[in-house]
Amino acid sequence: MSFMRKHGNKESTINVRRVYCAQFLCSLESQGLISIGELQPIHIYDAFISTFSKEGFSKKIPLFLNYLYNQHILDKNYSTLVPKYATPQILPTVYNNEEIECLLNAVNQSTLIGKRDYAILMIASRLGLRASDICNLSFENIHYDTETIEIIQIKTGAMQVLPLLPQIKIALDSYLLERKALNGSQYIFLRNFAPFLPLSRSAIWSITNKYFNLSRVYTTSRKHGPHSLRSSFASSLITENVPYSVV
Missing domain, CATH: 1.10.443.10 (Intergrase catalytic core)
Structure with a gap:
């Protein structure tokens, strides 16, 4: 969060990403991980499958994984392994x-x-x-x-x-x-x-x-x-x- 503030992200953006990161970390813990260093692709996939907001996960978690790699917390960049997901775009309602x-x-x-x-x-x-x-x-x-x-x-x-x-x-x-x-x-x-x-x-x-x-x-x-x-x-x-x- 400090990193995001330093790079000019709005508080509303930071809060949304914080929620997704927290849910992701809780999922990893429920899968038995003790340290983030134990992360493997299968853990990311399982976390993705269990989340209710797959579109949000697919957009927010790659940013977190990229951060972990750039900060040398992870030795591999898993950001590209997060499944892509997009909800169908519904046509907006229009009144004449x-x-x-x-x-x-x-x-x-x-x-x-x-x-x-x-x-x-x-x-x-x-x-x-x-x-x-x-x-x-x-x-x-x-x-x-x-x-x-x-x-x-x-x-x-x-x-x-x-x-x-x-x-x-x-x-x-x-x-x-x-x-x-x-x-x-x-x-x-x-x-x-x-x-x-x-x-x-x-x-x-x-x-x-x-x-x-x-x-x-x-x-x-x-x-x-x-x-x-x-x-x-x-x-x-x-x-x-x-x-x-x-x-």
Whole structure:
């Protein structure tokens, strides 16, 4: 872990790799190994077979084995012996413009909760922001002078500058005007009851799911969380002949 930190890996990346390495070492111990120096290819294969997340194992454990070899903890580099595994890629769920409009129209905008939820769904469907980035939106991200929303993406750490579209600005202003009583937090989207904490990713999912159900949009065998709005937005851009590199 110290090695990864030294080489600039993010804490989230380190934590994921730590879990896989710990599971791998526990498997080796259960196979009767007393020392990592006793490692043989059959032990790696048995650990792979017993793991629940084979795709993660096939991606994370080679990094660990390569590290052990480069640090002279193992005299052989077993990283290439880890079986390759990839789960089939399922096509993302896409909703058309009419279905997205039905979703938005299902929100009762006469209440504070409705105004908040409508602003969230507008941002998710019109800009394609991830749920984690919506949760993390703060007042310093909204630039009325340049009419932009500027964030550092949680997942990638990359800067993203998006247009503060007129309909999103109206939705935000409507919510924030009524949310004055909850001022004091730097975050925009808060729980409506004390303690007034920022919404979680699961809360964003629940909000999206709630209005899909109210809208009566057909969701059977289709995903109906915030990420489906992100993929729908990307699909709509492609339909409008926006280059793939831009999307």
